Amino acid sequence: MAGVKIQAPKGVSEYVPPRSKLFEFVRECLINPARMAGYQLMELPVFEDTELFTRGVGESTDVVSKEMYTFTDRGDRSITLRPEGTAGAMRAVIEHGLDRGQLPVKIWYSGAYFRAERPQAGRYRQFYQVGIEAIGLDDPAIDAEVIAIADAGFKAIGLKKYRLDITSLGDAHSRAAHRVDLLKYIQGLDLDEATVARAALNPLRLFDDKREEMRKAMAAAPLLMDYLSQESREHFEKVTSYLDALGIAYELNPRMVRGLDYYTGTTFEFVHELLGAQSGIGGGGRYDGLMAELGGQELSGIGFGLGVDRALLAAEAEGVLAPEGFLSDLFIIPLGASAMVKVLELAQELRAAAKSVEIAFGDRSLKAAMKAADKSGARYVIVIGEEELNSKSVELKNMNSGVSVSVTIDSLVNAL
CATH class of the missing domain: 3.30.930.10 (Bira Bifunctional Protein; Domain 2)
Structure with a gap:
């Protein structure tokens, strides 16, 4: 339907x-x-x-x-x-x-x-x-x-x-010797047909039986380690x-x-x-x-x-998995269509340098994009608009401390 x-x-x-x-x-x-x-x-x-x-x-x-x-x-x-x-x-x-x-x-x-x-x-x-x-x-x-x-x-x-x-x-010799005595022991047990059939194929299977009555029944069974x-x-x-x-x-x-x-x-x-x-x-x-x-x-x-x-x-x-071990290095927020071209190029360059980079896609406000950056768990965030394109520099914000530093776009890979 x-x-x-x-x-x-x-x-x-x-x-x-x-x-x-x-x-x-x-x-x-x-x-x-x-x-x-x-x-x-x-x-x-x-x-x-x-x-x-x-x-x-x-x-x-x-x-x-x-x-x-x-x-x-x-x-x-x-x-x-x-x-x-x-x-x-x-x-x-x-x-x-x-x-x-x-x-x-x-x-x-x-x-x-x-x-x-x-x-x-x-x-x-x-x-x-x-x-x-x-x-x-x-x-x-x-x-x-x-x-x-x-x-x-x-x-x-x-x-x-x-x-x-x-x-x-x-x-094979150890298992053959053990099998003889194990089968003798099993023959003395009161077992259902399905268990008897399993034992005929491989008597060791009975040691793996999870039923409490079988655990008790096999408690005194001969052990293979004694027949090595x-x-x-x-x-x-x-x-x-x-x-x-x-x-x-x-x-x-x-x-x-x-x-x-x-x-x-x-x-x-x-x-x-x-x-x-x-x-x-x-x-x-x-x-x-x-x-x-x-x-x-x-x-x-x-x-x-x-x-x-x-x-x-x-x-x-x-409790040994620390979430900070799985964060992105950088979250980039583009402002405008021309900025998006540069952001796509920059993200590709940084990823080629083994940096994990996310981009804020969609026509969203700067406030909404910053919220997305915060939720992403990225270590750093930058905004790229006309001003940043002209100056070829960005404000690199540390999302943990809130501290921002000015770096050139070309030096981002080292700053990260």
């Missing part, structure tokens, strides 16, 4: 001014440590062949069994909106032969992801993540670097009230020793199970104490068999996904 407002679908996260500036700041803080460590951008499609996720993520996971947005396209192909980033990144590495070049392959990516979840604070059907992957070497030092990059991102935002949980899910092979134990001990050397605090959490089946070995999660039930702000781990499962070489990899939405919520909860 004409005139009826159309709203965004339920459960999506949107960012509009002025909060979008905070979102952008948080995202850049999470990306920059990866850039500084030599990781390169990989831009990926938001939809993939459904089989990529059923094979790569795991059919026993809630992500695949309950939460994927899957549809049949016009070519009768099953397509899924990406619920996470690693499977698509691995597919691209294999498809483009990056694994046959210099190793490790180090890439970063960011964007929107999609899960058909029950919307609540910090849990969205469309959400944003920053991720990295280091593919090709099974080196505990890389594990430590990946964790350190995530930690540096959160610290760059200013977060303090979070912890790092870490564990090891071991190698010597090689897996030594690898994990090296990872923790590197974290100790880097001064990164962590807590061992042998019951932690990430929501994706491809994880092996080092596994970790960052948890924020002020976010309630949706406290995870990011996590990741090693995935030794994923590339081979997706048709590639037998290469190991490790990566993470950091939640931009939740990191922003955590920063707001801690």
Whole structure:
């Protein structure tokens, strides 16, 4: 019906001014440590062949069994909106032969992801993540670097009230030995059919069950950390020793199970104490068999996904985002058509010199334009009219102190 407002679908996260500036700041803080460590951008499609996720993520996971947005396209192909980033990144590495070049392959990516979840604070059907992957070497030092990059991102935002949980899910031998005893334990539990089916696919999933009765039932279950092979134990001990050397605090959490089946070995999660039930702000781990499962070489990899939405919520909860960090350098008010020509030229020159500049557009009075300048949050304001054009100088007003100084138009870039 004409005139009826159309709203965004339920459960999506949107960012509009002025909060979008905070979102952008948080995202850049999470990306920059990866850039500084030599990781390169990989831009990926938001939809993939459904089989990529059923094979790569795991059919026993809630992500695949309950939460994927899957549809049949016009070519009768099953397509899924990406619920996470690693499977698509691995597919691209294999498809483009990056694994046959210099190793490790180090890439970063960011964007929107999609899960058909029950919307609540910090849990969205469309959400944003920053991720990295280091593919090709099974080196505990890389594990430590990946964790350190995530930690540096959160610290760059200013977060303090979070912890790092870490564990090891071991190698194939470790998991096989543990699985035997875990299945025996599970067989002694009184479970519903759906839970039995999940356990048959991957018994570790029961550690991730949020129901209180399942938490109690699994309290005495055998832990994978007690079944680690010597090689897996030594690898994990090296990872923790590197974290100790880097001064990164962590807590061992042998019951932690990430929501994706491809994880092996080092596994970790960052948890924020002020976010309630949706406290995870990011996590990741090693995935030794994923590339081979997706048709590639037998290469190991490790990566993470950091939640931009939740990191922003955590920063707001801690009160660490200072609005003065997002102000424009200059707000220019033109008086008259001839002044507008000069203002457009001047703004272009200043922006080319890395200065953020806003212009007062529209036929408004000087008083109204000054109000707009004040609301914009710009650090300085100038007015350009016939007098300023003739004298080639302006009054540069500091919006915080109210003090004005006379400067030539040509020297504005230095004055700012």
